[in-house]
Amino acid sequence: MLFSVSQAQTKYTISGFVREKGSSEQLIGVNVYLPGTTIGTTTNTYGFYSITLPASDTLTLVFSYVGYLPEIKRLKLAQQLELNIDLLPEALLQEVEVIAKRQEKVSETPQMSTIEVPVSQIKTIPALLGEKDVLKVLQLMPGVQKGSEGNSGIYVRGGGPDQNLIILDDAVVYNAYHLFGFFSLFNGDALKSVELTKGGFPARYGGRLSSVIEMNMKEGNKEKLHGEGGIGLISSRLTLEGPLKKGKSSFLISGRRTYADALIRPLMPKEERGGYYFYDLNTKVNYDFGRKNKLYLSGYFGQDRFFYVDKYDGNNDKTGFNWGNATGTLRWNHLFTNKLFANTSFIFSNYKFNIYSREKNKDGSQYNLDYFSGIRDFGIKYDIDFFPNPQHAIKMGILSTHHRFTPSALVLKDTDIAEFRREVDNIDVVESGIYVEDLYKPLPQVRINAGFRLSHFAAKNKQYIRPEPRISASYSLREDLSAKASYARMNQYVHLISNTGIGLPTDLWVPTTARIAPQQSQQIAIGIAKDFSDKGITLTTEAYYKKSDNILGYKEGASFLLIEDGPEGANQVSWEDNVTAGQAWSYGLEFLVQKKVGRFSGWVGYTLSWTQLQFDSLNFGKKYYARYDRRHDISLVGIYELSPKITLSGTWVYGTGNAITLPIGEYFAKPHQPGGQSGSFYMSSVNDYGPKNSFRMAAYHRLDIGIQFHKKKKWGERTWEISLYNAYSRKNPFFYYIDSRYDNNTQTETRFLKQITLFPIIPSFSYSFKF
Amino acid sequence: MNKRILFIFTFSLLIGFSACEKEVTNIKLPQASSKLVVTSFISPQDTLLRVSVVESIPAIGKSTLSSNDIRNATVTMSDGDRSVTFTYHDTDHAYVADAEELPIIQGNKYTLEVNDTKGRKAAATCTVPINQPIGVEMVIDSAKSDYADFMQYYMMLNWQDTPGEINYYRIFAEIATTQGSHSPFSQRVYFEGSSNDIQLFTDNRLDGAKFSSSRGSIWKPSYNPDYPTANTLFGYLLNTDEHYYRYHQSLNNNYHTDGNPFAEPVLLYSNMNGGLGVFASYNRNTVSMPLK
Structure with missing residues (x-):
């Protein structure tokens, strides 16, 4: 020994x-x-x-x-x-078989319900239109589901996309999607790590019910200049990183932009210009003052813009809408002693959505109308890591964030009638949390991560203070085999009001108020983790039960701002009247076999799950299955390095169809008409729906395959990638509707159900390089 | 190079984003038989009781939606002691009965039952709410229109809720015009906000409060000036039961989301056992004022 x-x-x-x-x-x-x-x-x-x-x-x-x-x-x-x-x-x-390599062992950490995907794997897995997407790779993991076809929204253990805490270098990202949710805004080239926690949350995280997706940006190469880039069907990207002062300081800058707007410009009339694009930019610089002090400054900026400009007779009309996030984090690492490490973060995050209409006439008169909504955060976070002895690793910290919500702001300027109006409806709140957690190993076989978080929320006229106990533990049954259990209680003080749940930019973040209480969840999970160390394979099985209270749902018929309403229609929505509080139950079983390294890597995931909802004012108070209740969900992901020059990859997913509400009948419904005209009933045709979400869409399945050709060049390496999304062109339903056909011969109408499929087989190819 | 990317881009867009449609055969399709749709609203102020009976059609299949009444049904209403059988009236497009045969009395419970010749049956009960609101008043204001030389009237209804119980209200207003010897003609007043909505209120969070409607507005009707014209503004405050409130609330919601594929589908409220529609009751308060 x-x-x-x-x-x-x-x-x-x-x-x-x-x-x-x-x-x-x-x-x-x-x-x-x-x-x-x-x-x-x-x-x-x-x-x-x-x-x-x-x-x-x-x-x-x-x-x-x-x-x-x-x-x-x-x-x-x-x-x-x-x-x-x-x-x-x-x-x-090159060509070296690594022997006796030891993987991080899942059986040796008390943490459960955590998924880590190596960023290098994200770059190999085939993607829609070749756009590699971090969130879509997470959707391939057990317990994590996608909402609708092609969408980046993430549903973790029955929770909605608003229940995920998405953090990039300590900053919360509020709307993580480009182009109505088809792409996420995280650029894999700039990321160092991606980790998803779906249960058994450590006390250092708080503020959302269902998951934490923590992403860290690379710091930038401190030794030499390094670049990476690519040209794809819809966007191009470029990353540069390198030393500013060798060994001391480095930078990273990574950008991506789509170019559909530039391609269609030549096809449009001269006086008109319109289009869509999105871009994002990640930047980071750091300075190493030595062992004791390190400083990091990182930022993300991204926007989606739809615009239309029309010039005629000296007039100039601009209309459009755009939305975007900006985050910034300044972090200072300080080593007090060789056992005590501290980090202080100053955090900024901003999400803003804007619809505008600007007219400028040749006589100089102007009409501007702008509608905004958004959220802006300023936060400070202080965390300590203390390692007193091998039995204990203690983390504690405090986080306080000032949120400014702007559910709606309207700015109108009309020089013709000399009107200037500014209606800004800001809500200021402060959300805070203080936590302590200890990774404790009382016995060689036992590991416990016990923690406690106290969260506090101060809104106008109302304060909430909520204790959040967290515990997870593992017990080694044999070498490489352990049993785990965890309990976590979470509170969520900010809510997403969404028309659709698919990540539209009009989705609105709103705070807890005196009328709308914080959402709360409790989750227990038990599981088994096994490492097959010689093969580099890990196996985890978990069962979970999650009960959520005060979750927000949308009242029947609730509809929020729609883009087609334009700026004028924007201000009339009272979100508090459109939501209703209810409860949710989720439980299920997850199974994952994962191989992270080697010539052949990938994973097999299976989820068996149930998610039910109950709202007093929905479905007449009766329990129903959530739209994304998914009984079976399978994902197979494989990456095979055929040779150093060729990498093959493929994914296959299967999921039970969404639970939806379909009309079962149609009839004329008559309202009561009091008063003198009582002789006439006015009628409208309505649908008879039966119970909510009592139909199932057809099962979803899809195969994606890709092949990458790598070649070493004098300057570095280039890769060609060809991939097929939905390789066997399965017609997966996006939504259903009832259509009718009139037969002139028999003079009868036949109504039938039709489905819309979004993506049949889609080939794509891309070129990328690095040096 | 660029040309090739452009080509592939366009190609992918074409095949990718031109979503395809097909008829669905691979799931359990919605199955429903045609149901009776029965609608009736009763109040102590009625002189004629009316019941409308139509039928629904299955969402999928060969039948055609029609607004035609079912004319050969047996419609009965009872208060437990007395019972009246309705007769179908072509001009009313409804089954009717004289209120004298079955007086509608506040606090009493009524049962409506409809049977048709195909063996379908629908039944529902409701209890007439006791008239409670105090101090129902109508406030009127008038102004010249911004756009034309018309007189525009503004009106509001105010009332006081009775505390300690759940109340539901609906308001409605109209101008009744009589000209010469013609029969009166009515025009509905539209309220600000969602003007097409049925104006509903509940004291759920406002028990005992003073209620005010939003502002309603209407043009002063202009008719042939050769005849003497009398305009009267009528304001109605209906103190309704819960069925009435929930049914109309769901109709409003349905109206708002009509055609919006992203909105939550609206389940239309019904208290009709074995069928669709509603049997609901209310108590009507009327205020009126002649318009100058």
Whole structure:
């Protein structure tokens, strides 16, 4: 035995940062452990680790991380040690079979219900129109579902897309979608890690009911200039990263833009100009002041714009709408001691939606009408990581965010009638949380992450304070096999009011008010995790039960601002009157076999689940299945490196059809007409629907395949990719409607059900490069 | 290179975004037989009781929607003691009975039953609400129109809710015009906000409060000036039962979302056992004022 516990021995701390060799990019979640024991730790979000061990002459410490060659250090521990490690990415090794590589073991962490997808896999999985999409890859995981065809919205364990906390470098992203939800706004080239937590939430997260999707941007290569880019069917992208001051400071800038508008411009008349585009830009700079202090500044900016400009007779009319997010985070890492790491973040996030109409006549008169809605955050967050000894790893922190909601703002300027109007309806609230959690290993077989979060919400005239206990634990049954259980209570103080749930820009974030209480959920999960270390395969099975209260639903017939209403129709909506509170039950079973590395990698996921809703004012108070209730959901994902030059990939998904409401009959409904005209009933034809969501759409299934051809060039590497979305052209239903056909011969009308399919087989190809 | 991308782009757009349609055969289709749709609203102020009977058609299949009444049904209404059988009247497009045969009295419970020759049966009950609102008043204002030389009238209805019980209200207003010896002619007053809506209120969160309608407006009718014309504005405050309120609320919602594929489908309220439609009651308060 390399190591034995003895109370008498003096203890020393080994601490440092783990980075990627070649870029000095800090690595998150690297395992640092004593081989043959369960003693170990992992690096935090900034690549820092600290482990305190008794003095020893021959200490072996292993650093291992998926996709990297493990590093084994033999040390003499007789004093405090600072040990920075650079791990070599396997991608840089050619034709070398890596033996005795150790994966991060799912059986060794108490954390459950967590999914991590290597960013490199995201880039290999075939995608609609070749646009790689982080959120769509997460949709391929058990317990995570998509809403409708082609959409990036994420439904985790029965919760809606508004119940996901999406954070990019500590900043909350409020509308994560481009082009009405068909693409998410996260650019894989700029991301270092993506992690989804769907249950057993650690206390450091709060504010949403169903999931946390945490994304961290790369810091930028500290050693040399590196670039990546691509040309696809709908967009082009380019990323540049490199040192500003070698070893000390680096930058990253990554942009993407669609070009449909530029392509159609030549086809439009000269006086008219119109189109659509979206772009996004990720930037990050950092400065390393040495071991003790590090500073990071990162930002995201993105917009979708629909515009139309018409010039005639010296007049100039512009109309359109646009929406976009901007986030900014300034982070300061400070190492107080080699056991105490602190980070302070200053966070900004803004989401704004705008419809406008601007007319300028040749006589100089102007008419401007602008409608805005949005949310803007300023936040401060302070987190501490404390590693007193190998039994405990403590995290604590505080977060406070000032939200300014602008459910609607109207600015009108009309010079003809000398009118200027500004109706801005701002709501200011403060949301805060304080937490502490301890990863505690009382026995070699037992790991517990116990935490507590106290959340607070202060709105005008109303305050809420809610305790949120969190606990998850694992027990090793055998080597590489453990049983896990968790409980978490969550509160959500901001709500998304949506017409459709498909991520339209008109979706409106609104706060908890005196009338609308916070949404709350409780979730328990139990599971088994097994590592097949020699094969690099992990297997997890989980069962969960989630009960949510005070969730928001839309009253029957509720409809919010629609784009076709234009700016004029925008201001008449009282969202508080359109929503209703209810409850939800979700439970199910998830099964995942995953292989993250090797020539053949991928996963098999299966979910068996039920989701039911009940609202007093919907479906006459009776329980019903949620639209996205999905009994069976299967996903198969495979990536095979046929040769160093050719990568094949494929995904196949299957899901039970959505629960929908279809008319079962039609009739004329008569209102009561009081007064003198009581002789005449006015009538309208209405549908007889029967119970809500009592029909099922046809099952959804689809195969996507892709092939990538890589070639090393003098300057770097280029890749051609050809892919097929919906390879066997399954006609999946997008929605149903009732259509009729009139037969002139028999003079009868036949009504039948029709379906709309959005995407049949869609080939795409793209070119990408990196250097 | 660019040309090729352009070509592929256009091609993908063409085949990709031109969504395709097909008839659905691979799911359990909505199945429903034709149902009786019975509609009747009763109040102590009625002199004639009316019941409308039509039928629904299955959403899928070969039948054609018609507004034609079912004329050969047996329609009976009873208060537990007395019972009256209705007769179909062509001019009224409804089954009617004289209110004297079955007086509608507040607080009493009534049962409506409809049977047709195909063996279909629909039945419902309702209890007539006790007239409660206090201080029903109508406030009128007039102004010259911005657009023409017409007189425009504005009106509001105010009343006080009775505390300690759940109340439902509907308001309605119209101008009745009599000219010479012609029979009176009515025009509906439109209220601000959603002007086509049926104006409904509940004291759910406002128990005992003073209620005000939104502002209603109407043009002063202009007729042949050779005849003497009398205009009277009538305001009605109906103190309704819950069936009345929920049925009309769902009709309003249905009207708003008609044709919007993204809105939540509206389930139309019905209290009719074995059928569709509603049997509801109300108590009417009328205020009137001659217009100058």
